[in-house]
Structures are given as C-alpha cells and as structure tokens.
Amino acid sequence: MDNERKLTIARAMAEATAQEMRIDPRVFVMGEDIADLGGVFGNTRGLAEEFGKERVRDTPISETGFIGAAVGAAQDGMRPVVELMFVDFFGVCFDAIYNLMAKNTYFSGGKFNVPMVLMTSTGGGYSDAGQHSQCLYGSFAHLPGMKVVSPSNAYDAKGLMTAAIRDPNPVIYMYHKGLQGMGWLGTEKGAIVHVPEEPYEVEIGKARIAREGRDVTIVSIAQGVHHGLKAARILQDQGISAEVVDLRSLVPLDRDTIRASVAKTGRLIVVDEDYHSFGVSGEIIATVTETNLADLKAPPRRIAYPDVPIPFARVMEQYCLPNADKIVAAARELCGAVIPA
Amino acid sequence: MATKKAPERPNVSKEELLKFYREMLLIRRFEEKAGQLYGMGLIGGFCHLYIGQEAVVVGLEAATKEGDKRITSYRDHGHMLACGMDPKGVMAELTGRIGGYSKGKGGSMHMFSKERHFYGGHGIVGAQVPLGAGLAFADKYLGNDNVTFAYFGDGAANQGQVYETYNMAELWNLPVIFVIENNQYAMGTSVKRSTKSPSLWERGAAYGIKGEAVDGMDVLAVKAAAEKAVATCRAGEGPYILEMMTYRYRGHSMSDPAKYRTREEVEKMKSEKDAIEHVRDLLLQGGLASDEELKAIDKDIKAIVNEAAEFSKESPEPPVEELWTDIYA
Numbered sequence: 001m002d003n004e005r006k007l008t009i010a011r012a013m014a015e016a017t018a019q020e021m022r023i024d025p026r027v028f029v030m031g032e033d034i035a036d037l038g039g040v041f042g043n044t045r046g047l048a049e050e051f052g053k054e055r056v057r058d059t060p061i062s063e064t065g066f067i068g069a070a071v072g073a074a075q076d077g078m079r080p081v082v083e084l085m086f087v088d089f090f091g092v093c094f095d096a097i098y099n100l101m102a103k104n105t106y107f108s109g110g111k112f113n114v115p116m117v118l119m120t121s122t123g124g125g126y127s128d129a130g131q132h133s134q135c136l137y138g139s140f141a142h143l144p145g146m147k148v149v150s151p152s153n154a155y156d157a158k159g160l161m162t163a164a165i166r167d168p169n170p171v172i173y174m175y176h177k178g179l180q181g182m183g184w185l186g187t188e189k190g191a192i193v194h195v196p197e198e199p200y201e202v203e204i205g206k207a208r209i210a211r212e213g214r215d216v217t218i219v220s221i222a223q224g225v226h227h228g229l230k231a232a233r234i235l236q237d238q239g240i241s242a243e244v245v246d247l248r249s250l251v252p253l254d255r256d257t258i259r260a261s262v263a264k265t266g267r268l269i270v271v272d273e274d275y276h277s278f279g280v281s282g283e284i285i286a287t288v289t290e291t292n293l294a295d296l297k298a299p300p301r302r303i304a305y306p307d308v309p310i311p312f313a314r315v316m317e318q319y320c321l322p323n324a325d326k327i328v329a330a331a332r333e334l335c336g337a338v339i340p341a
Numbered sequence: 342m343a344t345k346k347a348p349e350r351p352n353v354s355k356e357e358l359l360k361f362y363r364e365m366l367l368i369r370r371f372e373e374k375a376g377q378l379y380g381m382g383l384i385g386g387f388c389h390l391y392i393g394q395e396a397v398v399v400g401l402e403a404a405t406k407e408g409d410k411r412i413t414s415y416r417d418h419g420h421m422l423a424c425g426m427d428p429k430g431v432m433a434e435l436t437g438r439i440g441g442y443s444k445g446k447g448g449s450m451h452m453f454s455k456e457r458h459f460y461g462g463h464g465i466v467g468a469q470v471p472l473g474a475g476l477a478f479a480d481k482y483l484g485n486d487n488v489t490f491a492y493f494g495d496g497a498a499n500q501g502q503v504y505e506t507y508n509m510a511e512l513w514n515l516p517v518i519f520v521i522e523n524n525q526y527a528m529g530t531s532v533k534r535s536t537k538s539p540s541l542w543e544r545g546a547a548y549g550i551k552g553e554a555v556d557g558m559d560v561l562a563v564k565a566a567a568e569k570a571v572a573t574c575r576a577g578e579g580p581y582i583l584e585m586m587t588y589r590y591r592g593h594s595m596s597d598p599a600k601y602r603t604r605e606e607v608e609k610m611k612s613e614k615d616a617i618e619h620v621r622d623l624l625l626q627g628g629l630a631s632d633e634e635l636k637a638i639d640k641d642i643k644a645i646v647n648e649a650a651e652f653s654k655e656s657p658e659p660p661v662e663e664l665w666t667d668i669y670a
Binding site: 028054059060062064065066067068069070071072073074075076077078080095096099100103104105106107108109110111112113114115144145147168169 | 410412441442443444445446447451452453454455460461462463464465468470471472473474475476477478479480482501502505506508509512666667668669670
C-alpha cells in the first residue's frame with residue numbers, strides 16, 4: 001500500500017499522547033527519564049521537545065511520591081499520564097495505586113474521579129531476570145477500580161492510548177517490551193502496522209478477532225497474540241483452523257467475544273505470559289466454563305508462565321515462556337481429544 | 342507546655358474569638374456524640390476522634406480563602422467540620438447511611454467534598470501526603486494562587502513517602518503546607534520511642550523547606566503561623582512545614598485502652614492546655630463575652646450535633662444496588 005504509515009507501538013503511543021496534549025491542556029506526562037531521555041522504551045520520545053519540561057516532567061526516583069501526586073492532580077481535574085518504567089517496580093508504590101487511585105472514586109460516592117493513565121512495560125524473553133521481566137497482568141486486573149489494557153500492535157496502541165487519556169477512570173496501560181520496536185529488545189514485525197495520522201479511539205473493553213478460525217480458539221494479549229498467530233499459521237498447514245482472540249483489554253474483559261468464539265470452535269487455549277496460577281488464564285477459562293460449559297468439546301488448556309521466579313539464564317527463561325510450538329502441540333492434542341462421556 | 346497561661350489581651354476581636362470558640366466546640370461535641378453512637382453500636386469499624394486537637398484545624402482554616410484545598414488521614418472529622426462540611430453528612434457517613442458524604446461506602450476514614458475542596462479522608466498512614474503535593478501541583482500548573490494543606494501525624498512522619506514528597510514539593514516549588522499534627526502518639530508509640538530526633542519539622546531542612554513548630558493547643562498561635570505559611574506559599578515560595586504540637590485526649594481509635602500513657606498525663610493536658618478552655622478564658626476574663634453568651638453558643642452547638650445524630654440514624658441504609666455504582670466514573 002502506498003499510503004501505509006507503519007509505526008512501532010512506541011511511536012504510536014507517543015503520537016496519541018502528543019495529539020491529546022495539543023487539544024487538552026490538562027494532559028501532562030510525568031515519570032522517570034521520560035523527558036530528556038525520551039522514555040527508556042521510546043513511548044514519550046519527542047514530547048518534551050514539543051511541550052516543554054513543565055508538561056513533560058522528569059521525576060525523582062520516588063514512585064509512591066509521584067504516582068500519589070498524580071492521583072491528587074487527577075482528582076483535581078488534571079489528566080496525568082504517568083510512566084513507571086517496569087511493572088516489576090510497582091512493589092514500592094502499590095498502595096498509591098490500589099488503595100488510592102483505584103478506590104477514591106468509590107469512597108467519595110462518585111464525587112471525585114481519577115482520570116489518569118499509568119503506563120508501564122511488561123514482559124521478558126531477553127534475560128533480564130525476575131525483577132525486570134514480569135507481566136503481572138493479573139495482579140492489576142484482580143483489583144477493582146481501574147481499567148487495564150495492553151496492545152499487541154501499533155494501531156491498537158494509539159487507539160487505546162487516546163481512549164485511556166480521555167477515559168474518566170484510571171487506566172493501567174501495559175506495553176510489552178518485546179513489541180515496542182526497540183532494536184535492542186528484538187523486533188516483532190507483526191506489531192508494526194499501519195497507523196492513521198488522525199486521532200482515533202480503540203474502545204477499552206473490546207477484544208478483536210485477530211484471525212478467524214473454526215477448530216480452536218486461542219485467547220491472548222500483547223506478545224501472546226503474536227505467538228498465537230504464528231501457531232495458527234503452522235496449524236493451518238496441518239489442517240487445523242485456529243481462531244485468535246486479541247483481548248486488548250483485561251478490565252473490562254470482553255467475555256462475550258471469548259464465549260462467542262468458543263461457541264464456534266468448541267476448544268479453548270489461553271496463552272498468558274503472566275504466572276500460571278490465580279491469574280488471567282484461569283479467569284478466561286472460568287468465563288467459558290461458568291456459563292458455556294456445553295460448548296466445549298475438550299478441556300480448556302492454558303499456556304502460561306510456570307509458578308517460578310523468572311530466571312536469568314537464557315535456556316531456563318526460554319523454557320518457561322509461551323511460544324508457538326507449545327500452542328501448536330496443545331491445539332493438536334485438543335483437536336484429537338474428546339471429553340469422555 | 343508548662344503552666345496555664347494567664348489570660349493576656351491578644352490582638353484579636355471578640356467576633357473572631359467567638360468564632361473560634363464555636364468551631365472548636367462543634368468539633369468537640371460532634372466527636373463526643375460520635376463516641377456515644379459508637380458505644381451504642383451505630384458506628385462500625387474504627388473511629389478516630391479528634392478531641393483535644395481542635396485548635397489545629399480551626400486555627401489553620403482561619404487563614405484560608407476560597408479555593409484552598411485540604412487533605413488528611415483517617416482522624417478527619419475535625420477537618421471536615423472546620424472547612425464547612427455539613428455535620429449531618431459527616432455523621433451519616435459514620436453510621437454508614439445513604440445520606441452520608443460517600444453514601445455509606447467510605448465511612449469514618451473516607452469522605453470527600455468537592456464544594457469545600459476537601460480531598461479525603463485516607464486510611465493508610467502517610468499515603469495522603471503525595472496526593473497533597475499533586476493537588477498543589479495542579480494549582481501551580483493552572484496558575485492560580487490556591488494553597489493545599491496536607492495534614493499528617495507524627496506517626497506518618499516516619500513514612501518514606503513523606504520525604505519523597507518533600508523533595509518533589511521543594512524541587513517543583515509547590516504551594517503546599519505540610520501540617521504535622523504531632524499529638525505525641527502514633528497509636529500507642531510515643532514520639533520519644535519512635536524517633537531519635539524529636540523535632541519533626543526540622544527534617545524539612547534537609548530538603549530546603551522552611552518550617553516551624555507551633556503550640557497547637559493555642560488557636561491564636563496556630564492562626565498566626567498559618568498566615569505566615571500561607572503568605573509564603575501564595576507568594577510562590579512554598580512549600581512550608583508547620584509542626585503542630587497537640588494532644589489527643591481519647592485513644593487512637595475507639596478500641597484503644599490507652600495503657601501507654603498515664604491518666605495524670607492526660608489530665609494535666611486537659612486542665613492546663615485545653616484549647617477551648619483557653620479561648621473561653623480569653624473571652625470571659627477579658628470581659629469580651631458573658632457566661633450567658635457562651636451558654637447560648639453551647640446550646641446552639643448541642644442542637645446542631647443532635648440534629649446530625651438524628652439524621653445519621655434516620656437516613657436509610659444504602660440499597661444493595663449502590664454496591665455497584667461509583668466503581669468507575
């Protein structure tokens with residue numbers, strides 16, 4: 001296509017933020033190394049140059065302090081877009097997030113709301129060990145009062161960022177490092193797609209059928225979607241037609257799309273780079289089994305990170321991560337298996 | 342905090358003294374009533390009473406203007422009354438009723454008022470302090486001259502996030518007044534047992550923040566210090582720290598038997614330093630008000646508090662459908 005305007009997720013996020021800053025003076029950005037450095041993962045690049053360092057504000061390494069300050073500013077009508085470099089770092093400041101940001105709307109009986117975006121990087125696969133490689137999707141999605149999104153491609157990244165900034169609620173915007181298009185993290189070509197220049201929203205809470213299929217549904221988010229798509233291409237050559245659902249949002253969760261897809265295929269595989277137990281994968285399986293058990297032709301499967309701290313050694317980490325081969329193997333088993341009568 | 346002061350003749354009008362008397366008495370009677378309702382089982386959870394500390398919020402509020410903001414922790418009833426929130430709405434929140442400020446969803450520790458610029462009521466020690474800096478940041482960003490009062494206690498003064506906030510507030514020159522309500526006990530732990538250097542406001546010096554300690558039992562001293570701090574912040578030279586030396590007469594919460602201090606200590610404070618008695622003495626011994634005038638005020642306040650208590654009992658319980666509203670805006 002001649003008119004194609006392919007962007008990375010990082011550039012798409014920065015573009016959406018810049019466009020919202022141009023039309024809404026209440027939008028400001030703060031975080032560690034987001035101004036002069038442009039964000040470790042590129043998603044604030046160019047903002048300080050255009051909007052100045054009042055609106056694009058480097059902070060001290062004081063996460064509780066600046067996330068708490070953002071909550072206060074948001075309750076006062078501002079629209080903070082806040083970055084915390086790695087999702088792993090939330091341990092030092094989770095109180096400001098789940099006790100304040102997520103609860104003050106409710107505790108005020110709706111008098112105040114907290115319109116802010118908290119963006120953070122997720123994911124591993126590049127040997128950074130367990131304090132820099134987690135996803136923790138489920139930890140945020142578990143707690144009521146905040147929305148949670150994670151894009152798999154640049155089109156959704158821009159639309160979700162625009163929607164998140166305009167949303168009157170706190171939105172956790174989780175971007176997977178492996179999809180950012182930063183050379184040093186490896187590049188997932190499927191994430192770099194055409195992005196319209198004009199502003200647009202991708203509805204928060206709406207999943208997308210990334211690939212249609214008949215025999216098995218693969219549900220995932222962010223990087224896992226690309227594993228699913230790769231597996232679907234392999235499975236096609238083996239005569240199995242896989243449908244890939246890109247959740248895009250975890251909260252709200254588009255349960256209808258999941259159920260409709262499983263109603264069609266009768267088989268479900270959830271791919272989740274977050275930890276196996278007590279998380280997103282279990283929730284999605286419950287979404288189907290609680291209400292649509294009869295749609296299933298085989299027991300659901302999950303391909304998730306084992307319940308171990310993420311190791312440094314490459315061979316160990318790669319053994320744990322979801323990948324297309326694991327999905328293919330699971331799909332073949334499911335399509336050959338039947339639920340015993 | 343040694344001997345009882347002889348009533349001096351400070352530069353303060355009769356009207357202002359009567360206003361202080363009235364506002365402090367409202368808080369005290371309200372809190373006494375809350376204690377009664379708690380004892381009757383009408384208020385659940387913990388309930389942190391402000392009795393003894395009334396001069397702090399009343400003196401500080403006397404230095405505010407419309408638009409100024411306040412945020413505090415869970416010992417918040419006094420702050421809400423002092424900034425003009427409706428006692429009925431506060432008491433009904435304590436009893437968990439639909440007529441409460443948060444429709445019964447927040448309770449004693451979580452109330453808010455947009456009209457009175459009161460940003461809560463927060464249940465985690467020290468967590469409101471960064472939010473206060475954010476409120477001040479918004480005002481600075483918007484270019485107005487509003488000031489935020491971020492209250493916290495001597496216990497919270499040992500929370501790391503307070504110092505993260507000090508640094509940011511000074512770095513960004515924010516119009517925030519950090520009010521340390523040093524009532525000398527973090528639950529049952531006295532400042533002496535938790536803190537080697539007992540002067541909490543002086544810690545601000547490490548960040549370049551101005552501050553001072555104030556006799557928080559003397560509403561006139563509080564107001565004078567507040568005016569200085571407010572002027573500093575409005576002039577764009579904030580932040581500022583005010584350490585209010587005060588004392589809570591009751592336990593940390595209703596469940597506190599207060600075994601960590603002597604009865605004599607409490608009685609000494611009550612008889613020598615009580616903030617309301619101090620103003621009462623100024624009014625009576627200065628010949629500014631008669632006993633009858635003060636009794637009339639007492640009667641008024643009693644009526645307001647009784648009305649609030651009645652409202653808090655009559656207001657309906659929240660319907661279960663309310664459970665699912667206000668989670669998201």
